[in-house]
Amino acid sequence: MLNELLISGWETLLEYLSFHVLLCLIPAFFIAGAFNALISDKAIFKFMGGDSKKGKTIAYFFAAISGLIIEVCSCTILPLFAGIWKKGAGFGPAITFLYSGPGIAFLSTLIAVPIFGPGFAAYRLIFSLINAVLVGVLMELIFDGKTKRDHIERMIHDEVKLSTKRKTWQSGVFFAFLVSLMLLGTAQIDLTIKYSLMSLSLIGTILSGFKFYEKRELKAWIKESFKFVKMIFPILLVGVFISGFIKPLISTEIIVGLLGDNNVFSNLLAVLFGAFAYFPVAVEIPIAKMFLDLGAHIGPLMSYLIVDPVVSLQTFLVVNKILKLKKTIAYASLVIILGVLAGWFYGVIAA
Numbered sequence: 001m002l003n004e005l006l007i008s009g010w011e012t013l014l015e016y017l018s019f020h021v022l023l024c025l026i027p028a029f030f031i032a033g034a035f036n037a038l039i040s041d042k043a044i045f046k047f048m049g050g051d052s053k054k055g056k057t058i059a060y061f062f063a064a065i066s067g068l069i070i071e072v073c074s075c076t077i078l079p080l081f082a083g084i085w086k087k088g089a090g091f092g093p094a095i096t097f098l099y100s101g102p103g104i105a106f107l108s109t110l111i112a113v114p115i116f117g118p119g120f121a122a123y124r125l126i127f128s129l130i131n132a133v134l135v136g137v138l139m140e141l142i143f144d145g146k147t148k149r150d151h152i153e154r155m156i157h158d159e160v161k162l163s164t165k166r167k168t169w170q171s172g173v174f175f176a177f178l179v180s181l182m183l184l185g186t187a188q189i190d191l192t193i194k195y196s197l198m199s200l201s202l203i204g205t206i207l208s209g210f211k212f213y214e215k216r217e218l219k220a221w222i223k224e225s226f227k228f229v230k231m232i233f234p235i236l237l238v239g240v241f242i243s244g245f246i247k248p249l250i251s252t253e254i255i256v257g258l259l260g261d262n263n264v265f266s267n268l269l270a271v272l273f274g275a276f277a278y279f280p281v282a283v284e285i286p287i288a289k290m291f292l293d294l295g296a297h298i299g300p301l302m303s304y305l306i307v308d309p310v311v312s313l314q315t316f317l318v319v320n321k322i323l324k325l326k327k328t329i330a331y332a333s334l335v336i337i338l339g340v341l342a343g344w345f346y347g348v349i350a351a
Contacts, residue, residue, distance in 0.1 A: 012244020023185030024076045032083030033225025048089035059093035067104025077101035078318045079228045096136030103310040127342040135334045170212045177204035239314025262299030262347030267340040270300035274308030284308045299347020307339035
């Protein structure tokens with residue numbers, strides 16, 4: 001039995017390394033590094049910070065809709081979250097960004113339409129947006145905005161300041177190429193087209209980087225990117241292996257039997273299943289369809305599909321390193337509770 005569990009953990013890790021690291025996670029690390037080395041504090045503060053009511057509204061709005069723009073998995077969002085948080089984003093908006101990146105799941109929402117219907121898909125999308133903002137707002141209220149970034153590596157002492165002569169559009173071109181590289185890595189398109197477009201994005205990133213930035217800025221970018229790799233990547237690997245290790249211990253038949261009714265326990269069980277049995281983006285839709293065909297209630301399936309993209313064991317391990325245990329427990333609890341309530345409510349009104 002132990003041998004089977006070890007093989008499952010190893011196979012899950014290999015699959016993760018094959019499909020996530022090269023195409024999705026590595027670009028995310030470089031984006032996170034670019035946030036710190038090449039973006040001014042004022043730019044981050046403008047969109048993700050702000051102490052005024054208007055500033056916070058803009059920050060939460062920007063953070064929430066990011067999931068519609070940079071749809072990534074719950075692992076790929078981690079270096080991006082660490083990057084904007086370290087750079088100075090507001091605590092609540094940063095948490096909303098952490099949730100919305102994988103949680104809005106616009107692609108899998110489209111996939112869900114022909115399987116579960118447009119009403120189901122729309123409800124999931126709307127409540128994912130609502131929950132993303134609620135989690136961020138509640139986290140900020142609970143901790144009263146008193147959060148320290150000391151537990152993340154401090155900003156490089158020789159902080160690079162962008163030249164005041166550089167025009168905004170030049171940095172915009174560079175980041176457009178860099179972000180497109182990550183987005184294409186997550187795109188569900190023909191591999192030939194995918195690799196061709198990614199090659200063009202990579203070339204564009206390199207050329208625009210050398211064109212628009214000085215050598216010291218590029219060195220700072222690489223330095224910051226590798227800081228995030230050292231901080232996050234080892235924990236991700238451990239989390240992925242553990243998820244694969246315990247997956248054979250989860251009996252699908254027993255779980256389906258417990259998901260037949262719409263109550264708090266069945267919705268909570270569906271959420272916990274999604275947290276510990278890690279699946280890539282969009283794979284949760286066929287998993288939910290399988291549960292539906294086997295007799296699961298629509299309410300727990302909604303809870304599962306709202307929370308599954310957001311949480312995983314490796315997510316909590318990395319968030320714990322960034323925010324420490326108290327805030328990690330609060331974040332996990334809010335995500336789970338709001339997901340359970342949203343699924344239960346849908347089960348009531350859809351019955």
